[in-house]
Amino acid sequence: MQRVLSFQMTRNIGESSEYVTKRLCFSFLFSVGFLCLLCGFLLGRFAVERSLEAQAQKIRSELAGNGLRSTEYLQQVMLQELERAPFDYDRMTNKQKSNEDMQRISGLFSNLSLIHKVYNHASCIRVTIRGSQEPDRYIILSVNEDGIALVLELAQVLDKLWLGHNWRPRRSLILCMSFTSSYICPQALPTFMWRKAVAYVMVHGRFMRANSHAALSGSDIMRSIAIEAIRTIPGGNNWTYLEHEVFSPRLSLDIPQVIFSFNDNSSMHNHHNQNSRLHDVTLVQMISQTIWRLSECIVIQWETKYFNKTVNEILESIDSSKFQDAKEKLKKTLRILLTAVEELNAEIDATDNTQILRIRIWNDLLLDLDKALLCPDQTDSHSRTDLATFHKMSHETISESIILAYLDQMTKCYEDAIEILQER
Template structure:
């Protein structure tokens, strides 16, 4: 060892050395150490990158198809379970007093593991399901009368899916039940929920006696999402819904909304026959599929096909030449709006699904856009772009100045919506 590590002071030219200097020895050790450190760093970096890539791939798989593709089998289970549901209002409530019915329904919801909390505000109950990814965003289902059994059956089916498949909705759900003939949920729910509500889904009319026709109306974006959700229901059952026709007025609320309204043409004594049950099941599936899509989709993207066709159809029905300038101005504004929406959809499609912050920003933008398209009045919150109201004005014997003012008002609201899209 002394010989190996000795420092050779002199050496003749051409003489081969059998000695290793201390400097060379330490250089070799440092080189080996550096290479080990470098390899460790590169290996660690590779491992982390592979782990992050695997995690990103998993998230992409979960969010494929706007967050709906990965849960298609759960949607099928939802529809199958609703097909087997009893939907028996008499069994659900026992036709007792309102207080007794409220206690019974409250107890049934409290027994579900999916339900986070049940609140009683007579004559109203609302049960909350906490979302897994966006718990501060709410999809509200408001029902009353016969439709209470729909909310209960839907909650029970979702509870089965939660227990059997470890599923929870992306956004929070609220089942709000009014034990009166009118919808009192807007007065019963806290203000902070309204500020964070993604959609307000309500069922009007005596649901369990509906026959043949289901009519959808509401805010433009949420209504189009509901129509698309209904189109995914398999089968060819005897029911229809209107894509283009606007059949009723919007709710006087400043939040995105969709209203299920049913034509009640069947006699009461025909309530339990097979054909009536088929309608009950299909209508329950329509509402259930709409709630599922609104709570699960990554982005509440708007396809304005039905909106464009409906507006143009109503405008073409006005033949008075005095409104020609106002009509042309509104049509021009609509073209600009639809172009801006197409550009927005293109940007959303180009955004990587795993960029959750961007998805959240898009959803907030679309929420603001739907509110702008609703254009609620500052006094009573009625929609100033309600096509049902406009059609009624144009068909009734209303003075022309009122119709002209409504057209100008709609144009101004759509211009405000364009500004929201242009400032993104």
């Protein structure tokens, strides 16, 4: 009996030991599986977070400096390439202006990889470089016959940036070249481009025969952007051609604009000497930097110090006491306007550049503001706030009532601009 009990106890103990061992084994396997699953989840989450952080860091880097800092080296490459450009004017300017010449020049543009489309319209050639981020926003460069070589060299340099650095402009570029007059280009552009145009940049005058004087005019916001762009050109030559700046009238267009005007003085300008080449390179760099900034900047901000300086200089040049009240009213309105713009700029600076919709709203607001500052006449679209026109009137023998009416008209236009800022 004792043996049986001993045997039974031994078997029960063995069975119990065997049962516990299997349970521990399964528990261990389940624990290992759970830990592997947990580690996989945590590792995957860590990898996703690192990927998102790297992507966010890349976006912040691309948007730094209003979207211009990350491409500074490309700007330097562009400026260096333009310094080496041949500017073969004879190859571009055939006095016959035949259809064969237009086809030949169109073919030169069509051979570039960056070019999206090339159109021939009457005596104009229109080239489209499609934007990567805002393809429905257009920067339009308009030149006459003398500027075709300029535009071709610029397009070739941009094509090198595309092939070598995979670069495309943020906004679409429209290059419009006329064989007769640069004023023809607006007629060759479709209506939808006008509605979506960020800026119209025109090279006015005989570029290849220009002397060392150039005038930079345009709508208030776009002109300030052009000045800021020109200041980024290395060296001290960039302002040599603007230090004797004269007031040049605006275009009779109801869109933001920049105008480079060159004096025609062929007797003072030999196109085969070293100084003239430096002149050509500098002017092309000024135009290219303006186009670059208008295309690449995230937000189109207004630096008001240039506008404020110009307006004050013109108003101070009017010393007649009869205009004192009108001048003071205009100055008061301008102070309110500039204060509102400073508040807007502070609000824009505080906005996260990754908020694409918000940035789009800011840019649309600033374009509306620039159009309001242009204050185009409903009859012929001439600007009613054109400082060049007012400067000319104030220094000519003209009726005082006309000058007073112009001052009152400018004040009303600036009041309308203030309302746009207050209603945002």
